[in-house]
Amino acid sequence: MPSLFSPLALTRVLTTLPLAQGDVDYQVARRTDPDLLPGLLTRGKAVVILVRRGRVAVPRGQSLLAPRRAGRIRLATIPAAYLADALGLDRSGPAPEALYYLGSRQGADYLALDLGLLEGTCPPGAGEAGRLVDKGFDWVGLDGFAPHASPRQVGLATSAVCLSNWQTGQRFCPLCGSPVRAAQAGWAQTCVGRGVSHTLFPRVEPAVITSIVDADDRLLLQHNRAWKEGLVSVCAGFVEAGENLEHAARREAMEEVGVPVGELRYMGSQPWPFPASLMVAFKGRALDTAVRTDGEETLSARWVSRDDLVALIARGDMELPGRATIARSMIQEWYGSDL
Ligand SMILES: [Zn+2]
Incomplete structure (x- = not known):
């Protein structure tokens, strides 16, 4: 398999993501x-x-x-x-x-x-x-x-x-409260509570993450209250019960930065086991550039050009997410090379 295209990648947008790699046959x-x-x-x-x-x-x-x-x-x-x-x-x-x-x-x-x-x-x-x-x-x-x-x-x-x-x-069955045992070589659990055996599988918590761009191909970067000073990233949040990915991406954008998002394009996904997330990445086109942060989770957000971003990082006024994050890969994809 050529390294240009990870076997775990669906698209050629984010071809290799740090945690979505590997060539082992699960058998x-x-x-x-x-x-x-x-x-x-x-x-x-x-x-x-x-x-x-x-x-x-x-x-x-x-x-x-x-x-x-x-x-x-x-x-x-x-x-x-x-x-x-x-x-x-x-x-x-x-x-x-x-x-x-x-x-x-x-x-x-x-x-x-x-x-x-x-x-x-x-x-x-x-x-x-x-x-x-x-x-x-x-x-x-x-x-x-x-x-x-x-x-x-x-x-x-x-x-x-x-x-x-x-x-x-x-360690306990979420259905009946009985102790569970690992099964299927670690990929499942068996509960034999109340005399009826049932099999449990890992729960994965999907989250959407969206790089929002405007008509001039500027990128919207935001700073959240819980992050250290200067750290910025793109818009992200957990998928709600009963919601599809597209709705979650547009809802989070509206909630966090007040920006309506039109077209969404799938970019890739990677597991993020902190403790059990799956990050699903999109690029979204803003329908309006007026920014209105929620002031609770998201403290600030701003549109940046590529030149803006380089200057802000060089001055120490802006810091990007770590190299293992899908957010970093998304920002670099928009920029056009590693940062
Ligand atoms: Zn049970």
């Missing part, structure tokens, strides 16, 4: 095989990465060095055979709940061990495994990891963090 059909995880562990060929509370493990020192050099930051891995020993698993044993199957690529199978879940649920021997593997690593968030890692590694890390956020955040 969905294998997830329900009860032998999958014990088999991968004891055959010892799987690659195991580590996730805990929204962060992934990298070899100690990489989190400081990687951003300063051209080279890439890499995930720490541990041998599956070591993990099988540490967890006391044999081939007939139960699959540990804290292990997620991420898929395979070029003959390699990838697993994630969730130390956060291990610490919370602890099958026999897991406490010991947690202590053993929780050494010698730096822990980095996806926003720090993604801009400096390869597409495959970003894909693995993003899947692991999304599953971990959900599995650790939901």
